Amino acid sequence: MRRWNGWGDDTIEVPVGEGALRFLTQQLGPGTGPADASFEAVCAQLVPSRLPPHPLVDTSPAVRLTHALGQSLQDWLRLRYGRIEAAPDGVAFPESADEVRELIRFAIDHGAAVVPYGGGTSVCGHLDAARDRPTLSIDMSRMRALTNLDRESLLATFGAGVAGPDLEAQLRAHGYTLGHFPQSFEYSTLGGWVVTRSSGQQSLRYGRIEQLFAGGRMETPQGQLEIPNFPASAAGPDLRELVLGSEGRMGILTEATVRISPVPAFEAFHAVFLPDWERAERAVRSIVQARLGLSMLRLSNAVETATMLTLAVHGKTAAQQVALLETLLRLRGAGADKCMLLVGASGAGDNRGQARAALASALTIARRHGGVHAGRGLGERWKKNRFRNVYLRNAAWAHGYAIDTVETALDWPRVTPGMRAVEQAAREAMAAEGEQVHAYTHLSHLYAQGASVYTTFIWRLAGNFDADLARWRRLKNAVSDAIVAGGGTISHQHGVGLDHAPWLRAEKGALGMQALGALFRAFDPEGCMNPGKLLTP
C-alpha cells in the first residue's frame, strides 16, 4: 500500500547502507529519527467537511488526509509531525469529463476551491487546500484508459489521470512507449506532467512533455476547451502552450493525446568518468551541441559522484568493487575530483544503427576531454534503480536526516557559477542554524543552450516541527534567491505551486504576471481553480 507520510509503496524499503550512514554521521553529526504521528491521530485532527453531500464526493477523513499534501519537504514535515493546517473538505473520483464538469459546477455553486489531484507527487505545494473557503479535491486516477491509438501518426489518447507505469503498460502492449520517465514516474500522471511542464530522464530523445503533448480536452468553469492536435501550426498562439504549466488555474485536463514511439530494440547506458568538473562540463557541452541523437546525458559533480559511489555500497564485496574501480580510474587520471557522466542511447527499427553510432561518438568526444569509459555496469545499475533512489528519503528520515532537492536551468556560461552559488547558499543557510548540509549536484537535462542544474541537500533533522520547518524555509529561501540571482528559472521540471510562487515574478515580470492572470480569469472568472498556486493573489 502507498505510504501516507513518505514516498512510495510500503513494501519497498531502500536502506541507507552502513558506509553511507557512517558518512552522514561524519559529515552532519549523528541523527535521530523523530517519532511519526499516527495516521489515526492525524485523521482525528481534521475539521469536519464544510461541503454539502454529493454522490461523487467522499468526505471521510482518511481520504481527505491522503489527498491533503504532496511530496515537498514541507509536506513531509506536516505529515510526519501531524501538523496538517488544511485538508480538502472532500475528494471526488470522476470517471468522465461530464462528471468533472459537474464537480467543478458543484464547487463553484458552494463557494469552494477546486484542487486537481493526479499522483500527489508535487514537490512545490500544488495540492494545498485553500485556507479561506472549502476545498474540493478532484482525483483523476479513474480516468486512465487508452481511448485511441493512431499507429500511422504515432499518437495515443489517454484519460489524463493515467499514471506512468499504467500508461507505459498500455502502450507497450501495442509495441509503443511514451518515453517520459521523471523520477516520480511510479505515481505521477499524464495530466500532472502536462500542467507542470514535466521533463523525463530520457527527454534528450523523446522530448519534454511540451513536445510529447499533442492536444486534448480541458474542463474549465467556462466550458470545455478542446485543444486541437496538429503536427504543427502557425494559426496564432498555440492553445497547448496555455495549458502546459497552467497548474490547475484554468481547469482540469481530462484527456491528452501524446506522441509515442516504438519500444526501443536497442538501449544502453554507459558511464564515463571525467577528471574534473571543468573538463566534464566542456565534454557534455560538446556532446550535446553535436546533436548526436542520444537519449540521455546526466553529469554528476565530484561530490555527487563520490556520494553515489558511497551510497552504492552495501556489504564488503561492493566496497571492494568500488575501491577497485576507483583505483583503476585514478591510474587513468580520474582521481578525487572525478565526475561521473551517464550516456544513454536508444534506437528502434531504422535508427538502431544511429543510436549505436551516437553512443560511440559521445564516448569519443568524452575521451577527447580526458574521459575514462567505465562500461555499461554503472549505467545499467542506474537504470535499474532510477525509480528506487527516491525511496532512500524514507530510510534517511528514519535515521534523522532530511533530503530535499532544487532544480533550475541556465545558459551554459551560468551553469557552473549557478551550481556553486546554490550549493554555497545552502551551506550558509544551514551554518546559520549551526548545522552542516551535504550538497551535491548533477546536470539532469542537457540542451545545446544550457543545462538543468539539480542539487540535492542532506541535513540533520532537529526533531520538532517548528525547528525543522524553520530550517527548511531558510534553506529553500536561500537557494531560491541564489537561483534567481544566478539567472536561472525557478523551476526546470517541477513547476511553481505555492513554494516557488514568490520567485516567479522575477522571470515573468509584472506585465507577464498580469497577462497570465488575465488568461486564467478568461477560463475561471470566479477564481475557484487551484487558487494561490503559480500566481500569488
Next chain:
Amino acid sequence: MRRWNGWGDDTIEVPVGEGALRFLTQQLGPGTGPADASFEAVCAQLVPSRLPPHPLVDTSPAVRLTHALGQSLQDWLRLRYGRIEAAPDGVAFPESADEVRELIRFAIDHGAAVVPYGGGTSVCGHLDAARDRPTLSIDMSRMRALTNLDRESLLATFGAGVAGPDLEAQLRAHGYTLGHFPQSFEYSTLGGWVVTRSSGQQSLRYGRIEQLFAGGRMETPQGQLEIPNFPASAAGPDLRELVLGSEGRMGILTEATVRISPVPAFEAFHAVFLPDWERAERAVRSIVQARLGLSMLRLSNAVETATMLTLAVHGKTAAQQVALLETLLRLRGAGADKCMLLVGASGAGDNRGQARAALASALTIARRHGGVHAGRGLGERWKKNRFRNVYLRNAAWAHGYAIDTVETALDWPRVTPGMRAVEQAAREAMAAEGEQVHAYTHLSHLYAQGASVYTTFIWRLAGNFDADLARWRRLKNAVSDAIVAGGGTISHQHGVGLDHAPWLRAEKGALGMQALGALFRAFDPEGCMNPGKLLTP
C-alpha cells in the same frame, strides 16, 4: 530596387520557359497579361494622411504605398490594378525600443491603429491598414543589428527587424547560421517569423521558429515585456509562446535571441523518385519516423513532379536531359505517376558522420518503397533556386496567369485525403467560373505525426480587378473550407492575418478565441495593435 507591385528585386527576372508556357496554354487556355497601374497613378489615389506630424513619421504617398500591402494574391490584385482601398497614414522607421514605445504612444494618443511591418511578405493580410481610423505603420527594418553573440550557449541576439540574408551574413561572419530558410527568406524578418510562427525549409534539422526563438523584448501599449531566455523551464506557461503567433496584437517585438548552429561543413540534397504517391507517402513517413537527423524532406506529388520537370526546361539541351532522366526512371519503375522526393542532410563538426549516415539510411528506406535514387543534381538545383522560384509569379502574371498557394498540416491518415480535397475544391471553384486550375502539391515539412500540405494553384486572369478578385475569393474560400473539413490547421507556416481569420474559430473553439482575446487585451486594452488581424472583432 524592390518591386512595388510584385515579388523581389526588379533586376531579377525568372522567365516562364517556352515549354512551360505551352503547357499553361494547353491546360488553362491562352492568357493575356493585364496592364498594370503605374506607381504614380496609385500614389495619387491615396487620401491625405490623417496623422499629425511627428519627427519619426513619414507621410509621403510613396512610402505609404510601399507599406500598404503584402504578397497575398489579393494584395497583388489591388496593386496591379491600382485599387488600394486603404493605406497607412504614415510610416515610421524606429531605431530603438524607446522610439517604438514613443510611436505606439503617439498612435494611441491620436486614436490610430498600429500595423507592425517587417519585410512586407505576408501572404494572408497582416498589413492591411485599419478602415475605421488612421493607421501608423511601424517598419522595423532599421533595428537589424547583432547585439550579442554567446558562443558557449549558441545564442545570438538581433534587432527584430533584421531580414533573412542580413541575419545570415552577420552570423556567418562568426561561423554560425540560424538555418531558418522560409521561401520569403530574401525579405522576411526575424520579428515577422516569430509573430507568424514561421517554418523554414530545413526545419527538420534546425526546428521551426518556435524552437529557434529563445527570448526577447516586446514593446506593448502596457509597457515592455521581457521574455526570459532559458534552455527550458517549468515555471508556468511560457511567455515565448504568447508572443509566437501573436501577429502584432500584443505589441511589437524589438529584439529576439535565437538558437544558432555552426555553419554546416557537410550539406547535400539528393533526389529520389518514388513510383507513385501511395508508395511515396509510405516512404517519407518511414523516413521521418526513423528520426535520422536529416535536414530536409520534401515530397512532390505526381502533378508537381511533372510540373517541375516541365518548368525546369529552358532550351533544347535541358529538354533532352529531362527526357533522358524520365526514360531512365521509367526503366526502373518510376513512370507517369512518379513523385520526386528531395532529401537533405547537413552536418557540422562532430555530427558530419551522422549527417552522411542519415542520408544513406533515408535512401535505403526509400529504395525499400521502390525509390530510384537520382543523385545530387536535382537537389542542388533546387537549393540554388529555392528563393528564385517565387519570382516566377511575376513572369506568369505578365503572361496572364495567377499563381497562389495554400498550406496546412495534418496527421498522417488525413494527409492524402486532405491534399486531394484541397486540389479538388480548387478545381471545382474554378470550374464554376468556367475556368481550369492547374493544382499540384508537395509535403513541405515532415513530422513523425504528419505533414504540411502545400498546394499551388495556377489559373488564368480575367483581366479586370473585380472579376479576378471574385475568382480568387471563390478559390480561397473553397480551399480553406476543404482544409478545415479535412481536419487541418488553417495555416502551418504563413499565419492567420485577415485572410485566414474566418477559419480560425474552427480550430481554436469559442472558448479558445475568447481566451486569446483576453490575453491580447491585457497588453493592449485599447485595441490599437494590428486590429482585426488573427481574431476578427
